[in-house]
Amino acid sequence: MNLSMLKPGESGKITKIGAIGPLKRRLMDMGVLVGEDVKVEKVAPLGDPLEVSVKNYKLSLRKKEAEGIAVEVL
């Protein structure tokens, strides 16, 4: 299960960040860390990107970037 598969309104706990290099570091810098709860808030009108809330703020990322974030549905 990865973050891109969650539907708006669903939450998950991050179990692994599969990305590497700058993308991984950027995600972590933005608070997307293993063990963190993340909720999918919205999908953009054209189907991509996603809006998620993490660490009490709103973040948007493309589905492709969300695919690398493994989650466990809460």
Add this chain to the structure above:
Amino acid sequence: MSVEFKVQSSESVAAGFSLRSAKKTVTVAVAGNPNSGKSTLINAIAGTRLHVGNWPGVTVEKKEAVFEYEGTRIRLVDLPGVYSLSPYTQEEIITRDYLVHEMPDAIINVVDATNLERNLYLTVQLLELEIPVVMALNIYDEAEKKGYAIDAKAMEEALGVTVVPTVATRKNGLYELLKAVIKLADHPASRHPKKLNYGEDIESAARIVESLIQDGYPSLAEKYPQRWLAFKLMEKDDHVQNELTITSDALSIEEAVRHLKKAHEEDVESIMADARYAQAAGLTREVLKRPELRKMELTEKIDKIALNRFLGIPLFLAAMWFMFKLTFDVSKPLGDWMNTMTSGPFKRWAEAVVGLIHAPSWMSSLVTDGVIAGVGSVLVFVPVIFAMMFFITFLEGSGYMARAAFVMDRAMHAIGLHGKSFIPMLLGFGCNVPAIYATRTLENQRDKALTALLVPLMSCGARLPVYVIFIGAFFPAHAGTVLWSLYVMGIALAIVMGLIFKKTLFKGEAPMFIMELPPYRMPSMRSLLIHTWEKGKHFLIKAGTYILAVSILVWFLLNLPWGVENKKDSYLGQVGQVAAPVLKPLGFGNWEAASSLMAGVIAKEIVVGTMGEIYVKTTGEEKKTEQPAFTDDLKELGTSFGAALVDSAKNVFSTLKITSLSAEEDEQRAGLKSVIQSTFTPLSAYAFITFVLLYMPCVVVAIAMRQEFGTWKWFGIAFAYQMALAWLVAFVVYQGGTLLGIGG
């Protein structure tokens, strides 16, 4: 509460310092997350005294101000907004390099009190640098409104920094902030940034690396904060490694972190990020009390509609329509006024002055047709640049820019662009110049460059007069369709070129789209105006100089050798004759067309004017109008400015009305129309206007690109591909049409 202080007029700290050596200068760097209100805070403290420039070698904005406060001279340096000090974005590298190499006396860390944990992640990294920190706990009013209670005292204790609650938009707390900075500068020993404990396995590895540095590289140990250096070497930070070349000890460092990596089954960079966030999270838990029940916030309510599946795009397009109309409609009367003034009274005054000193006629022509016309062409852009900067700043400051990117990203990403690219592209339809400046909202250099390369394919307003005259002459029955076809062709080619560039020039991974959607906030008017003013001033000075130089150059080309009767013999005409054969296969291989196109590089609408001059030889019988008196000119200056202002204001309210496309038909235009009817065929006319649509961007765009990118490279690429594209498309239109027997 208001902040009052004397501001030194001198920008040069060093010069001022040597004169009054009794005073010391305290250098304070301002660092913080994007959307933390950092710009507003700086604007509130330093206002228009801010000196805006670029960081050396890059196009990221650098703001600085020097002022005096309670006998201390403070030099404020604004660092780019960053989330972290990792070495992956230009902004992060600049921030880091500045802090590490310049070692300011103190850092003002602007922290968004409503978003404590993620902001503290940067604070934690700043503390590693061992520079004294004063924290501005900004947007404090909003945090209070949300029912947050933040224990500033506990935070001070835990971090070893001074914490001052601030509300930059209302100038609250800024006085205390500056006091705290001065106190810290006077007694640096009074507060040491705490060394936060990242956990025993990290700390022990760091100790080993630190001692490696101390033993092997004492000079480095002098130069850099040791703990920070140790962390960076453990993280294998490329940037630091390149700078230091500690190759011989790479293995020992690897050995030191081996245990750490094994225990966590992760790379050290991630382990460190985790440890830093753990500190930020722990501290947040300790100092922040949040109400149990969380209300639905205004931002969420707005986004329910603004980002709605069905309403999101229509609302976005409506917002863009308003911005576009406001930018161009509000600025147009003022731009026109500036144009009329320079070509009217200013020109007459200049003529009078030149006449007084009995200057030769070539000089009077140079002054009026070269210099004054050049100044005019700079001034025409001023209102639109100001208007655009104002709206872009508003969009960014209010938080809607991020939503615009969110809504449009899917479509723009398909051709290798970023969601935020949409706005510059859209502005391009009004004028490519502000569109190029608007690419600054894109953070990534690749996105920015690709957007700037495609912007000139958006058919700008200056191309319209050329279309109008040709369409009027050849396709009056299908005017709408033909005009529409040109705009669509520009967009279609932008998509094609975007795909080609994505596969060639910008091969490889598209930059990521990890973007905060900040809460909606009303930007302060003061901050908006200061920002707009700075940008406009920058344009006037920097771009203005170039534009003036180019327009003088074109004057020389048009009028030399001095006294040419026939424009054919002027330098421009001569160059046109040389270039004409190249345009032959496109159906307009004559020197008149070639010369007009060349003059059009100043601004595409000039193509029409030049054609008028070349084709319609009505020289010699210029109407002798009576010269208005000086006082009449002054009166006109004032009343017409008033009228322009009224028009601007009216246009704010009439933005829904579509400006009609009909160009005023004067005698010269009518004459020109009949001449082009006899020299062009409908097919070659269409080929000609497609060429005008596509060929090189005008000089002002070139200058804007140079300014935004700090190099001519991107303009060079734009020039080359557009020339090739224009030739190719016009060729296909003309030859294809001839083959099919259309309109020949």
